[in-house]
Amino acid sequence: MKDNKIIRVENLKKYYKGGTIKALDNISINVDEGEVVVIIGPSGSGKSTLLRSLNLLEIPTEGNIFVDDVLITDPKTDINKHRQKMGMVFQHFNLFPNMNILKNLTIAPTRLLGKSNDEATEYAMELLERVGLADRATAFPSQLSGGQKQRIAIVRALCMNPKIMLFDEPTSALDPEMVGEVLDVMKELAAQGMSMVVVTHEMGFAREVADKVVFMDAGQLIEQGTPEQIFEHPQSERLKTFLDKVI
């Protein structure tokens, strides 16, 4: 059965210490192709764990994850091939400090996609141009601001031509005045039809860009729906109190 669901998560569970701590408690969600899904919730609710499970940086205890109709939670699946299709952006950027920006961007495409150095560089420069950082190509990560680093991190993921982008609190480690420049890049990406899963505390971004908002608490999926449903007509008490606090 071929449908337009690029990610299907079925009954995902992640337990620690033999089940006494349930980081993910029976989560099922879908991501359609080209859809932007934003996961919100209080700290420790399992948002990041869920996101990191999607490319198996976190190994779930139980449950199935299908990406592009391939069951990636099956140990026989070559997860490295799938990770190439899923770009990931981290809270702390995780740029490679010993390489300049261009090298950061080209190392994966040249080693994994078989691109020549020139090809990879050309594409990287094109993307850098788009985020307005082409002049920093030979700089080292430590010479950049947080916002610049995060834009570079997004470009690094994009250099692999992913079908899906995962964002793990991409603006949480940034100075407030730099949040905007990163969100703008993400908005542009969403407008181009990239499938995105975003864990964030930026409610404005969720409201404006998301096609679907997922609210999690204590490892459980409490509510999901359109931004309007979630923000204007929350059903559960838990979501109401959460929204009262953050907005």
Next chain:
Amino acid sequence: MMWFSNFISDFKFVFLESERYKLIIEGLFVTLEITLFAVLIGIALGTVVASIRSTYDKNIESLKKRKNLGYYVLCVCNVICKIYLTVIRGTPTVVQLLIAYFIVFATSNNDVQIAVFAFGINSGAYVAEIIRAGIMAVPEGQFEAGRSLGFNYLQTMFHIIIPQMVKNVLPALCNEFIVLIKETSIAGYIGITDLTKAGDLIRGRTFSAFLPLFGVAVIYLLLVLVLTYLVGKLERRLRANER
């Protein structure tokens, strides 16, 4: 100036008469030879052990799920490495040297080779921990970034982690080299005439302790000072590249 001319004549008597300085020079070369080859063995062995230990630490969670052959091989290797580290770091180097000489290689006549081997095995344990610490000092996020781009475990290690690890460990590795130079002074225990033993031989022959022993100490000190200087230079060079 009385003491100075005394010093000169003592010096001539201790070191120059019957070409005793040659003993010192030969001893120095033996010390350097043992140290150099022991360091090479140590680095080779340490790298292997550190690779196994950190591969185990980083992958055991995901391998537990499958329990294939690789899992069991890794577990066995890890246990062997742990025993090696515990035994070598938990017993005196002199004892290890004597065991190598009198038991393990009782039939061998090449004392220097035995010493190289013993010091190499000994140094490997320390080098392994230095390298492992260097790998662990690279933030986990670097590893995750590599994996999330699609690199497999080994590619992530070689392209992302090890280049950063080398910077972390080079100074510590050079310090291990410096420590080892001094540690080889116990080679006399198995009848090798290294620098220390040479000084001691001269002490015995001249019935004069002061000059031979201080002479030897000064040579060690100079070696260490030169190496420390070079390590410092290297460290600054590495920092400069970091920007």
